[in-house]
Amino acid sequence: MNLEVDLAGLRLKNPFMVASGTFAYGIELGIHLPVEKFGAIVTKGISVNEREGNPPERIAETPCGLLNSIGLENVGLKRFLKGKWSKLKTIGIPVIVNIFGEKEEDFEVLAEELEKAGVDALEINLSCPNVKKGGMQFGQNSKIAGRIVEIVKKKFKSGPVFVKLAPNFVNIIDVAKECEKKGADGLTLINTLMGMAIDVENKRFKIPSGVAGLSGPAIHPVALYIVYKVYQEVKIPIIGVGGIYDYASALEFLMVGAKAVQIGTMLFVNPQIILEIIDKTKEYMRRKNISDINQIIGCMQIRKYRR
Amino acid sequence: MTWPEIYLNPVQGEILNNIDLGDGMFQLVVSAQEIADRVKPGQFVSIKVQEGFHPLIRRPYSVWNAEEGTLEFLIKVVGTGSKILYGRKRGKIDMLGPLGKPFPEPPYDTDVVVIAGGTGIAPLMFYLKYHSIPKSILIYGAKTSPSDYLYSRMQEVCDNIFISTEDGSFGYKGLVSELVEELIKTKEVVPEKSIFFLCGPHGMLKSLDFLPHERTYVSMEGVMACGFGICMGCAVKKRNKKGYFRTCVEGPLFKLKDIEL
């Protein structure tokens, strides 16, 4: 039985990986969990400079979902390369480093340095605020999004570059197509949906900054539909992410065309979930007489889009 | 940092008992050998209060007591999760743990003063019971009098108990911080000779910020998403420094001199 997929040149032994920001730097649980069984690791977002993140509360629960406002806390590029990357590369599975910036130049520095370090792949988080544009997300403007892709592609040659997008106040199809045009090797869909929640008793936002990112099973149908639609508009591979909670909700993404998937929020509830999804997928394939997982990919697409 | 020993396989515990203790609190008794054998005072267990997606995330609860394969929790009915737990009288319950770092061994030449508000008493009582401490003082504050049962359990772990109630139904009438000031004045508590362990609502902790920062430990109970170090959701501000600690793996216990309340 084959679970291996080719994701823009990255060979994954199975299509199941962690989502950025939901597995720290990827090295923390090494001795507690057989991480090497995952298809790949995606690190939390890395920026040029260290960021301390937002004050609490950073988390609020909503029905079937989770609002978070971590504030992109991370140790910064230098310490990431020194302390984390050296350990990450010994795990033996592909590592995708998630990057974000405050301004366009940041992406150039990140791409250049991570190229030198020889990381396997990059994932550009375009749902982060563009300081020069009053905090508007880079991914909310297809021109700016495309430019970031160009900048990163020019500097980073050691592996594929994925672009991660969210459907927040933007036509995500336009942005996706522009990113493809500018050389993106793949798309990660979707990042968290912007949302909020209020404590009416005390008349305050449950997350002090007000706005936060919604994740978890609540967003699964939205994410699935976006992958379904974007697949019909681009040729580059898609990584599906959003609300995966079991093997079936993961396979749904593959069936609408995703080459691989990421699991985030549900890792918090069940750290074993990826291992369980791998086992259950094998059982499903056995039951359905499917010898190669690639046979599933895109099977729920309209015929003219299958590939 | 040194990562605590954590166990990431969910354990299916069996609810043995669930008793209303009054004042909005209840005692949950669960059989879970793997966790009970390993847990040390100060650690917590992250409970999936029921199957399904709502509530979605686990709720962390400090272990109140552990012996012979069973765990006891002392829980206050607050919102969604604790309400559901209150109603769970029998059946299996999904738990992750023990999580967090255990409290440090008590020094033998110093008085150990524990100060708790409400269910914050849980980890502190386990601590007093677990270690043999020459001299300990337990100070407990709540809105109203503890149940006879809770009080008798306190007596099992400590000989010097002081209680404050906001309604004056038991012990000192007022806030626990006022009681502590009073006890310092009357020399029942001698800060220079004591180390303090605090656990309780945020307001109570803040009101006790006058205790010697070097000799005071605080067990934090903020909201957590994962409980084992991967989400960065449980941030506690460092004092006089940039950045945050993660309560779940760097705590839940911190020296007061290191954190901002």
Ligand SMILES: Cc1cc2nc3c(=O)[nH]c(=O)nc-3n(C[C@H](O)[C@H](O)[C@H](O)COP(=O)(O)OP(=O)(O)OC[C@H]3O[C@@H](n4cnc5c(N)ncnc54)[C@H](O)[C@@H]3O)c2cc1C
């Ligand atoms: C290490 C640790 C140990 C804990 N030990 C105990 C214990 O022994 N006994 C016990 O009763 N509880 C304990 N808690 C708190 C517990 O985890 C839950 O937060 C609490 O039961 C409320 O959950 P809920 O689902 O009922 O409320 P929710 O529906 O989640 O919340 C209801 C309201 O309370 C607020 N709230 C929720 N959780 C917290 C919190 N942790 N701090 C401040 N405000 C909050 C929310 O913002 C919301 O407005 C502990 C927490 C931690 C982190």
Ligand SMILES: Cc1cc2nc3c(=O)[nH]c(=O)nc-3n(C[C@H](O)[C@H](O)[C@H](O)COP(=O)(O)O)c2cc1C
């Ligand atoms: C606590 C938390 C932190 C996150 N941090 C990042 C991040 O740093 N970069 C990023 O691109 N996405 C981040 N995400 C988004 C996830 O990678 C993922 O796209 C989203 O949560 C949807 O997947 P899920 O429903 O499986 O969690 C974060 C999500 C959560 C819950």
Ligand code: FES
């Ligand atoms: S609760 Fe997730 S890091 Fe502490």
